[in-house]
Amino acid sequence: MSTAASGTPTLRRIAHLDMDAFYASVELLRYPQLKDLPVVIGGGRRAIQDALEALHAADLANADPAEPEPPWDEAAQRAALRRIPLDAFARLSSYTGRGVITTATYAARQFGIGSAMGLMKAAKLCPQAILLPVDFEEYRKYSRQFKSIITEIAPLMEDRGVDEVYIDFTDVPGGQREGGRVLARLIQKSIFEATGLTCSVGVAPNKLLAKMASEFNKPRGIAIVFDADLESLIWPLACRKINGIGPKADEKLKRFGIATIGQLAQCDLAWLAQTFGPKTGAWLHDASHGRDDRPVVLDSEPVSMSRETTFERDLHAVRDKAELGAVFTRLCEQVAADLQRKGYAGKTIGIKLRYDDFKSVTRDLTIDHYTADAKTIRHAAGLCLKRVPLEQRLRLLGVRVGALRKGSGAQASEENRATAPVNTAHKAINSIAITDQLF
Secondary structure (H helix, E strand, C coil): CEECCCCCEECCCEEEEEECCHHHHHHHHHCHHHCCCCEEEEECCHHHHHHHHHHHHHHHHHCCCCCCCCCCCHHHHHHHHCCCCHHHCEEHHHCCCCCECCEECHHHHCCCCCCCCEHHHHHHHCCCCEEEECCHHHHHHHHHHHHHHHHHHCCCEEECCCCEEEEECCCCCCCCHHHHHHHHHHHHHHHHHHHCCCEEEEEECCHHHHHHHCCCCCCCCEEECCHHHHHHHHCCCEHHHCCCCCHHHHHHHHHCCCCEHHHHHCCCHHHHHHHHCHHHHHHHHHHHCCCCCCCCCCCCCCCEEEEEEEEEEEECCCCCHHHHHHHHHHHHHHHHHHHHHHCEEEEEEEEEEEECCCCEEEEEEEEEEEECCHHHHHHHHHHHHCCCCCCCCEEEEEEEEEEEEECHHHCCCHHHHCCCCECHHHHHHHCCCHHHCCC
């Protein structure tokens, strides 16, 4: 709590803003004909490309031959997306494969469909749902746009991912009015007018409670929580509503008869420390009582950057070597592009594999210079592959770069990139010729 110029105590007001079904909402801007329909994101692009080609062919057939052929550039194709007829979109009922849902519209969620659910499983729940491809570049564009709008109004913002942020309302004009509701409403209105997207906002004394509050009235909701609301608004909630309590911890709590945050708050601190460990026990005790002193961090530095893909069918390192090699190279190039776009370079390069029995394995090594170079990343990641068994088929492949540093000083010189050895812990691995890599 700070003090205003008038001498009146200023309550700490922290907001958590979460975009409503963000990926799906961005897609509905492109396909307004799908409004209020069950839509899931996570499919392929073939149906969209076929529909666009059909529209283009129809436009040419109906055009006046005496007139010049209209352009079929990016702008024309984007405009044509709004004219795709409903029966041209792919449906979940026709999907075969092992892809998962990235997100779904609220109309689809009413059928029990949710993020990370397998598309085949979702097809049983809502076969008529429309299946759209993922377009991360488009989502990042809108993400930058709505965050820019927020910082123009309330500059103290912590970026928590593509579709959510924390904002310090405490000393922002309007941030104290109605507990922060006035400022939250202004931000909601400004984002909607500029982008057509909606969001939900929770405002509370700290980040922990604000994140829970942002879920209270989705979509397009605003929820205000004060310290005095802990018992009435927070304690009746399930323990899983606390950000940080995962399935395993929740299951363990339930074994002791602890299902709600209120029940957790009644637990003795010493018992929690003994049962969950001193650090976790203390955190559970604080969280259940709504205590959280974490500041809003303006410059949150990433620990690592990674890319991974789940295959439509299991691939074998020998029989599918060419296909795996192309995927592996593309992942390395994508990670390198992410690093370069955001101005980072890293020293620790690793891989992630998931076998057909769902068991996962990771390996990494550290080189002696920072890099954002795709060839260097692929070389080091390829060396990591030499250290994992590859007799089983693979369902997932990922590449990661960690130990990041920002700025021009992070980049290795061009003459050192291709020849710099790995550190002493991995000299034996470095002796493997690059031409002998598996993929």
